[in-house]
Amino acid sequence: MKIAIINGRVINPANGFDRICDILIDNGKIVSIKKLTKIPENAKIIDAKGKIVSPGIIDIHTHLREPGHEEEETIRSGTISAAAGGVTTVCCMPNTHPVIDNQTAVEFISLKAKNEGVVNVYIIGAISKGLKGEEISEIGELKSAGVVAISDDGNPVMNSLIMRRALEYAKMFNLPVISHCEDLNLSADGVMNEGYVSTTLGLRGISKESEEVMVARDIMLARLTGGHLHIAHVTTKNSVELIRQAKKQKIKITSEVTPHHFTLTDECAKTYDTNTKIKPPLRTKEDVMAIKNGLKDGTIDCIVSDHAPHTEEEKQKEYDLAPFGIIGLETLLPLTITELVLKKVLTLNEALAKLTINPARILNIDRGDLKIGAPADVIVFDIKKKRKIEKFYSKSRNSPFLGWELYGFPEVTIVNGKVIMENGEIYV
Amino acid sequence: MRLKSKDLLGLKELSADEINLIIDTARPFKEVFTRSIKKVPTLRGKTVALLFYEPSTRTRTSFELAAKRLSADTINITSTASSVMKGESLIDTGKTLEAMQVDFVVIRHPMSGAADVLARNIKASVINAGDGMHEHPTQGLLDIFTIKEKKGKIKGLKVLIVGDIAHSRVARSNIYGLTKLGAEVRICGPATLIPKDIEKTGVRVYYDLNEALEDVDVVNVLRLQFERQKENLFPSIREYMLLYGITKERLRRAKSDVLVLHPGPLNRGIEITSEVADGLESAINEQVTNGVAVRMAVLYLLAGAQ
Numbered sequence: 001m002k003i004a005i006i007n008g009r010v011i012n013p014a015n016g017f018d019r020i021c022d023i024l025i026d027n028g029k030i031v032s033i034k035k036l037t038k039i040p041e042n043a044k045i046i047d048a049k050g051k052i053v054s055p056g057i058i059d060i061h062t063h064l065r066e067p068g069h070e071e072e073e074t075i076r077s078g079t080i081s082a083a084a085g086g087v088t089t090v091c092c093m094p095n096t097h098p099v100i101d102n103q104t105a106v107e108f109i110s111l112k113a114k115n116e117g118v119v120n121v122y123i124i125g126a127i128s129k130g131l132k133g134e135e136i137s138e139i140g141e142l143k144s145a146g147v148v149a150i151s152d153d154g155n156p157v158m159n160s161l162i163m164r165r166a167l168e169y170a171k172m173f174n175l176p177v178i179s180h181c182e183d184l185n186l187s188a189d190g191v192m193n194e195g196y197v198s199t200t201l202g203l204r205g206i207s208k209e210s211e212e213v214m215v216a217r218d219i220m221l222a223r224l225t226g227g228h229l230h231i232a233h234v235t236t237k238n239s240v241e242l243i244r245q246a247k248k249q250k251i252k253i254t255s256e257v258t259p260h261h262f263t264l265t266d267e268c269a270k271t272y273d274t275n276t277k278i279k280p281p282l283r284t285k286e287d288v289m290a291i292k293n294g295l296k297d298g299t300i301d302c303i304v305s306d307h308a309p310h311t312e313e314e315k316q317k318e319y320d321l322a323p324f325g326i327i328g329l330e331t332l333l334p335l336t337i338t339e340l341v342l343k344k345v346l347t348l349n350e351a352l353a354k355l356t357i358n359p360a361r362i363l364n365i366d367r368g369d370l371k372i373g374a375p376a377d378v379i380v381f382d383i384k385k386k387r388k389i390e391k392f393y394s395k396s397r398n399s400p401f402l403g404w405e406l407y408g409f410p411e412v413t414i415v416n417g418k419v420i421m422e423n424g425e426i427y428v
Numbered sequence: 429m430r431l432k433s434k435d436l437l438g439l440k441e442l443s444a445d446e447i448n449l450i451i452d453t454a455r456p457f458k459e460v461f462t463r464s465i466k467k468v469p470t471l472r473g474k475t476v477a478l479l480f481y482e483p484s485t486r487t488r489t490s491f492e493l494a495a496k497r498l499s500a501d502t503i504n505i506t507s508t509a510s511s512v513m514k515g516e517s518l519i520d521t522g523k524t525l526e527a528m529q530v531d532f533v534v535i536r537h538p539m540s541g542a543a544d545v546l547a548r549n550i551k552a553s554v555i556n557a558g559d560g561m562h563e564h565p566t567q568g569l570l571d572i573f574t575i576k577e578k579k580g581k582i583k584g585l586k587v588l589i590v591g592d593i594a595h596s597r598v599a600r601s602n603i604y605g606l607t608k609l610g611a612e613v614r615i616c617g618p619a620t621l622i623p624k625d626i627e628k629t630g631v632r633v634y635y636d637l638n639e640a641l642e643d644v645d646v647v648n649v650l651r652l653q654f655e656r657q658k659e660n661l662f663p664s665i666r667e668y669m670l671l672y673g674i675t676k677e678r679l680r681r682a683k684s685d686v687l688v689l690h691p692g693p694l695n696r697g698i699e700i701t702s703e704v705a706d707g708l709e710s711a712i713n714e715q716v717t718n719g720v721a722v723r724m725a726v727l728y729l730l731a732g733a734q
Contacts, residue, residue, distance in 0.1 A: 196625035200440065202540035202562030202597060205624060272541030318518060318539040320560070 002026045003414065004039045008048025008380060012055065013353035014369035023053060025376040028417030033370060044419065046412055048380045052348065055356040055368045056088025056119075056377035056413065057333060061153070061178075061232060061256060061304035063325070064090070064121075067108065068097025073309040073395045075109070078329070079117040080428070081307070081394035083420040085330040086410030088377035089120040089360075089367055094131070095154035101126035101137040106145035118428050119415050120377070122365060127152045127166045127177060133159055136166050143173040148363040151178035153232055156214055158184055163218065167227030176228040176254070176362060179218050181239070182280065186210035191320055193266040193281040201269060203319060206281050208236040215239045219246045222253055230362060231255040233306055235280045237290035244299040254301045254362045255294075258328060259335035260400070262291045268400060274315045274322035275400040278308075292345045295354065302359040303351075305332045309396035327394050331401050337383050337408025348383070376417035381410045393426065431733045435547040435554040436726055438563035439604040447605055450725050451573050457728070458721035460497060470728055471498035476532040477525050480557070481507040484536055486692055486716060487557050487567075491534050494723035503530070518542060522550040531734070532727065535559070540597075553730045561595050567691055568601030570722040572609065574715050575646055578687050583610035588640050588682075590616045590672060591650025591699055592661075594623040598691045602648060603629050616640035617672060620661045637672050641681040648689040649674050652699045665698060674700045679709065687711055 003025040010033060011018050022036040024043070039045060064078040073081075075092075082090050092109065094100030100109065106123050113121035125142035127150045129135045139150060150170055156179070157163040163179075170177050187210040192198050194205020215231060219242060222229035234240060234255050246253045265284050268276040276282060294300040308325025315322050336355060340346045346354070360368035367377055388405045413421035420427060429449055439447065460466055476495040480488055488504070495502045511521070518537070525533055532553045535543050540560030547554035558564040576582055587606055593599045593615050606613050607630045615626065616634040627633055634640035641647070652668060662668050679686060688700075688709045696702050705712060 194624050196628045199623040199625055200600070200629070202560050202600060204561075272544050316517070316519065318537070318545065319541045320539045 001417065002040050002043035003046065003376070003417065003419065004036060004043045005046045005048050005053055005378065005380060006036065006039070008051050008053035010053045010370065011349055011352055012370040013349055014357040016349070017370070018349060023370070023378060025378070025414065025417045028376060030370060030372055030374050030376050032372065046380060050384065051380050051382045051411065053378060053380050054352050055370050056379045056415065057086050057355045058089040058359045058365065058368050059087045059305050059307070059329065059332060060091040060302065060359040060363055062090045062092055062307040062329065063095065063309065064092040065096065065309055066112065071311055075112045075121065076116040076118070077395045078307070078309070079113070079119045079121065080426055081327070081329045081392065082119045083413045083415065083426060084393040086333045086379040086381060086413050087119060087329055088379065088413060088415045089122065089365065091122045091124050091148060091363065093124050093151060093153045094126040099126050099131050101129050101131070103138070103141045103145040106142060106147060110146060118420050120367065122148045122363065124149045124151050124178065126150065127157055128162060131155050133157045133162055136162065136169060139169055139173060139175065143175060147175070148365060149176045149178050149230070151180065151232065153178060153180045156180050156182045156184065160217060160221065164221050164225060167221055167225040167229065171225065171227040174364065176230045178230045178232050179214070180232050181211050181214035181218060183210045183213050186213065191277060192269050193283050195266060195284060197266045197269060201272070203269070208238065208283065208287070211236055211280055212238045212242065215242050219243070219251060219253060222246070223249070223251045226252065228252045228254070233258050233261065233280055233304070234291065234294070234300060235261050235283050236287050240290045240294040240299055244294070244297070247299060255299070256302045256304045257291050257295065257300050258304055258306045259332060259339065260326065260328065262288055262295070263335055263339050264400065272319050273400065274317065274319055275326055275398050277319060277322050277324055278326055279324040292340070295340065295346060301354065301362060303332070303336055303354045304359070305329050309394055310398045311396060315398050325398065327392065327396055327399050329394065330392055331389070331399065331406070333381060333410055334406035334408045335401070338406045341383065342407060376414055378414045379410050380412040381408055383408045385409070431729050434730065434733055436565050436730060437543050437547055437554065437556045439565050439568045439601045439608070440563065444608045447569065447572065447608060450569055450722065450729060451576060453729055454573055454718070454721040454725035457724040458718065461717070461720070467497055467499055469499045471495065471500035471731055474500040474531040474731060475529070476500050476502045476534060476727065477505060477530045478502060479505045479521065479525070479533055479535045481537045482558070484557070486719070487536060490716070490719045491557060491723050494720050494727060497720070498724055498727055500727070518546060519549045522546045526550045526552055532730065553734060555726060555730070558597050561597055561600070563601045564597040565601050566719070566723055566726060567598050568605040569726070570715055570719040571602055571648060571689055572605050573718045573722050574689060574711050575687060577718070578711060579645060582606065585611045585646060586614065586644040587611045587646040587648065588614045588616060588644045589648045589650065590637065590640070590674065592621045592652060592656060593617050593626065593650070594621045595653065595656065596650050599650060603631055607631070614640050614644065618662050618668070621656070637678060638681060641678060644682045644686060646687045646689065647674060647679070647682060649700045651691065651693065652695055669698050673698060674704055676701065676703050676707065679704060689715060692716070
């Protein structure tokens, strides 16, 4: 099938390309990126005048909940949610039931994704067997099964020796180790950021230090082992500073942030709305500021959703009892555009880099670059049009952004040369 | 003047005027008890549900008496004896009560925010009888009433709250109410039991009890929960008692006419000695009497706001 995306502003952060021209897609691949003198017959025409055309988003931190919690999300519904959000590639975390800590489990996800997924799915395997943090999983086997990274996300690896071994061993396979930094003894039974708000709400707090001590520890282990450390969902000012210093020392470290951590603060919890209950928690104004600065100066490499679906029944509970997590695939791009680009924290090019080529390079995924012959993962979006969030394509609705008006919603999502989403309609 | 909200969820959101309204309304209700027929028909025909997810003697009895003295009908739901044991959610329980046309739900719950969540989901007036570590507004109000009755004012008084501030809803409600009415509030306890950023509420933090007691007008003593020792928040009950126990000797540093309060129940010999608890400075029993009057006032005013 031929697709011609015409008149749009094509931005390709991988090489700094930023020009009004056309993209021609055929047989799943990009055929040309230039002004077309003639549009081929029987090509589907997408008029992107006044809009942005960019590589599809690569979200390297999502939870698809299958196998085990299909009532929250499935690979199918999660990838549909991705397509609705302009995300053409997702990486799914292994904290499913059962855990993705062996070859069979990886193959299950691969097959499910191939048969039922509507966007590209890459798999992150577990660092430790059963995510218990006691024994490293068969990382070599996971690699040959096709994982692109390992992580115990949802959990930290509390035992420093295990984390060291994981970094050393994974280095052999060129696998980044994605670390969820949280000292469980410090965070204990906390449910939100520890501070004035948690004190007045009477809710147990999670200190910033519970993240920072682990960031510091992991950085030292990365330095010791030479392994590639990727810090998941950074939330505090000091974490950003630690990463900044580590990069100066040329330690192999990369990091990510989520849109909710550069948009919201712990003040949102005042209504006891459990859609503000997240791990790591929403922090304070100074942390939001530090994250934005970290994005600006390159300390933070990419922006991810940490899409974590939960059913209404699970979330409709007392704050202490509700599970942590919010969905995010569909608000990833709009929040980045509204809060970072339109508020002049990042340029459009810089923001798109954080969503496409940077995550691709971190995980060695050969996508996120609009070049001739590449698989056609392309999106079209409008940064001038405002829209109110009224529904979600995900199975779950646990988002604090319901009712928000944002700019930059994707209008067309093309995956491997096939239109999967156009103007809100899903075509599968 | 009336209360702005259909519910009483906490003192943080109440204005000083609203607090004073409740205190002033409670005064004549206290007079009702001295009569031989201790009942007024004010809330006749209204139903008050007492939804207690946590055990309680004084608060539940106090609310029940307050409702009955206003001629309201009361129903008691304690969690162990109800569907809650079968896993029924808080909101479902609230909706069930609403379907039975209950006018007031008085709720005590072990988790912060429970009263807020219930109030948002039902039309009846919700009164927070203590939610987790968040607020216990009627306790705060009766403490303020007691102080005002004995001292004639709140403004400018030095009030000290001693104990496990971090886990105390009584401390929080007291802090909000007293600072709003212009008292100089001090808090004292081990650093591990003082919550983060509490100074932002306008209180002064002390770790040394002797220093904290200097020249105070009122001491409000909080109950020590023994479970906290297992969480490594203090090394032993003995050490807590030695450093933070209120004794007659320690009390000499306060003003000679110092008033001693305690929300109860008492751990005699630990956070407070029997000598002090039963002594002339103590208004602990008075607090209980005042509690019924204050709760009558709250029910009466919320009925007016319905």
